[in-house]
Amino acid sequence: MRGALLVWRFTKVALLNELQYRVNFWLSLLQSAISLGVGLIVLALVFRYVDQLAGWTRPELYLVLGMYTALGGVSRMAIKPNMLQLLSDVRDGALDYVLTKPVDGQLLVSTRRLQPWQGVDVVVGGLVVGWGLAGLTHPVGPAAAAAFLLTFLLGVVLLYCLLLSLSVSVFWFVRVDAMIEVFDAVFQAGRYPVGIYPGWLRIILSALVPVGFAVTVPSEALAARLTATTLLLVVALAAGWVGLSRWLWRRGLRRYSGASA
Secondary structure (H helix, E strand, C coil), X not given: CHHHHHHHHXXXXXXHHHCCCCHHHHHHHHHHHHHHHHHHHHHHHHCCCCCCECCECHHHHHHHHHHHHHHHHHHHHHHXXXXXXHHHHHHHCCHHHHHCCCCCHHHHHCCCCCCHHHHHHHHHHHHHHHHHHHHCCCCCCHHHHHHHHHHHHHHHHHHHHHHHHXXXXXXXXXXXXXXXXXXXXXXXXXXXXXXXXXXXXHHHHHHHCCHHHXXXXXXXXXXXXXXXXXXXXXXXXXXXXXXXXXXXXXXXXXXXXXXXX
């Protein structure tokens, strides 16, 4: 309960700070429109020549594109800003201030920054998902809706744990900004179902760098493609990444020498 209250307070402060820069809303809207436009154009070109892509119909691929847009918005709104701040704090020694607070350090470094204007992508992604749902030939029942909500949250958890794991490498290597940029490049692969990629790349995008799973599995839930095996697998994968990222965080703190170094 105390942790949830602290998260709310940090979020409120970050939100008030960002609301001073409303021009960012229009920039985010433009960026989202361009990204979505590119995705829709690519799909339109593909479906000029085929009826399905690796078994996925056009409405189902709209679900994937919408999920990709929404999860990307969540990452840029609430996860990536905090990870970039962590990199800066470790290099400058400012992490000392965070670690002296009577609250879990990982919780604090994960909730200090918020870029609400990136929420435009979340809204746009939701609209695209709705567009895809309207084109499906089957209704989405309560079980499918519940599976979607669960897998969407697990997708957010996977993205958070992956970005945190990349970011805590700053305790060892100091200059790791390029890793965050590499993540952005790899995340582009989530624009399409993970099943369209070769087997070796599918494994990478599902387990080692699980951006494909994070996007594709919630889409499968809505498209009536999700199996119980896949659902259990993504739950286990998320649990594994939570444990790994927490372990890396603690190991990194042992190496941190602070501003006095």
